[in-house]
Amino acid sequence: MTQAVNNRTISGKDAAENIVERVKARTAELAGAGIKPGLAVIIVGSDPASQVYVSAKGKKAEECGFFSFKQQLPPEVAEDRLLALIEALNRDPAIHGILVQLPLPSHIDAGKVVQSIAPEKDVDGFHFINVGKLGTGETRTAFVPCTPAGSMILIERIHGKGLSGLSAVVVGRSNIVGKPMANLLLAANATVTIAHSRTSNLDAVCRQADIIVAAVGRPRMIRGDWIKQGATVIDVGINRVLLEGGEPGKTRLVGDLDFGEAAARARAITPVPGGVGPMTIAMLMANTLRAACLAHDASAPF
Numbered sequence: 294m295t296q297a298v299n300n301r302t303i304s305g306k307d308a309a310e311n312i313v314e315r316v317k318a319r320t321a322e323l324a325g326a327g328i329k330p331g332l333a334v335i336i337v338g339s340d341p342a343s344q345v346y347v348s349a350k351g352k353k354a355e356e357c358g359f360f361s362f363k364q365q366l367p368p369e370v371a372e373d374r375l376l377a378l379i380e381a382l383n384r385d386p387a388i389h390g391i392l393v394q395l396p397l398p399s400h401i402d403a404g405k406v407v408q409s410i411a412p413e414k415d416v417d418g419f420h421f422i423n424v425g426k427l428g429t430g431e432t433r434t435a436f437v438p439c440t441p442a443g444s445m446i447l448i449e450r451i452h453g454k455g456l457s458g459l460s461a462v463v464v465g466r467s468n469i470v471g472k473p474m475a476n477l478l479l480a481a482n483a484t485v486t487i488a489h490s491r492t493s494n495l496d497a498v499c500r501q502a503d504i505i506v507a508a509v510g511r512p513r514m515i516r517g518d519w520i521k522q523g524a525t526v527i528d529v530g531i532n533r534v535l536l537e538g539g540e541p542g543k544t545r546l547v548g549d550l551d552f553g554e555a556a557a558r559a560r561a562i563t564p565v566p567g568g569v570g571p572m573t574i575a576m577l578m579a580n581t582l583r584a585a586c587l588a589h590d591a592s593a594p595f
């Protein structure tokens with residue numbers, strides 16, 4: 294039988310509010326020097342989840358005191374038109390951060406689009422220059438992807454800044470979450486394993502982790518008995534599933550872990566919703582503020 298070990302839910306909502314408050318305070322100071330951070334968000338098509346995220350980003354940017362620009366493009370837009378818009382935003386001094394909401398329709402080469410964003414405005418941290426900086430420890434000027442950066446702050450809430458002697462397993466190897474997450478954990482001196490859906494004995498690999506970051510995008514794939522007693526568990530998955538026994542068609546969000554089972558063994562665990570998700574948007578604000586500060590040679594709180 295499993296037993297709770299000083300279990301605590303890590304509220305991403307609270308941590309995100311704390312970051313946003315710090316962003317607001319520094320933005321208000323910068324206003325005195327005539328500096329206003331500017332964030333441009335581009336969305337192609339009408340995917341409902343993407344619409345929700347983009348609208349949340351715009352609202353949060355305004356709440357922070359930023360100049361917020363949104364460009365909605367039709368699903369059939371030509372790649373060249375999107376690239377021309379990014380080129381114009383790259384040259385616009387009022388814009389410090391540019392983000393293209395993913396996923397993009399299949400006729401557009403997402404890699405080409407992401408690499409066309411000026412590295413110093415790449416607040417998603419997806420450009421090769423920023424990926425390389427993170428990978429080589431040049432974190433002073435790197436933009437770190439928002440979801441792993443936010444996850445790392447939640448891990449620090451439990452373990453502090455150094456993770457020496459701790460074993461971390463990242464389940465998932467995406468460029469957006471898995472790989473940058475592994476680099477951040479490594480930079481904090483954790484012993485890191487990147488596992489994925491084709492890893493043999495995935496359950497046993499997970500079971501040896503002091504910190505487990507689940508980013509596979511498969512609802513409740515990681516079971517409670519895969520979690521070491523007392524581990525810290527970060528659930529990056531945001532999966533919409535049909536509500537069992539509820540009204541037909543009604544859905545709810547679940548993570549990549551079975552929360553109830555994992556919570557019974559974990560020392561600390563992030564919920565879905567209300568865990569890593571809100572941190573993604575807060576870190577976007579932090580990155581945009583940093584981009585504005587770097588552009589104007591001003592100091593940034595992050």
Ligand SMILES: Nc1nc2c(c(=O)[nH]1)N[C@@H](CN(C=O)c1ccc(C(=O)N[C@@H](CCC(=O)O)C(=O)O)cc1)CN2
Pocket residue numbers: 345346392393394395396417439440531546565566567568569570571572573574
């Ligand atoms: N250009 C990018 N595209 C995408 C990114 C990204 O970082 N950059 N990440 C995801 C989506 N995403 C932000 O864009 C995102 C996902 C989830 C949340 C969030 O706050 N989730 C809430 C639940 C919201 C709901 O009810 O649906 C939560 O977990 O509490 C924020 C941002 C893919 N695309």
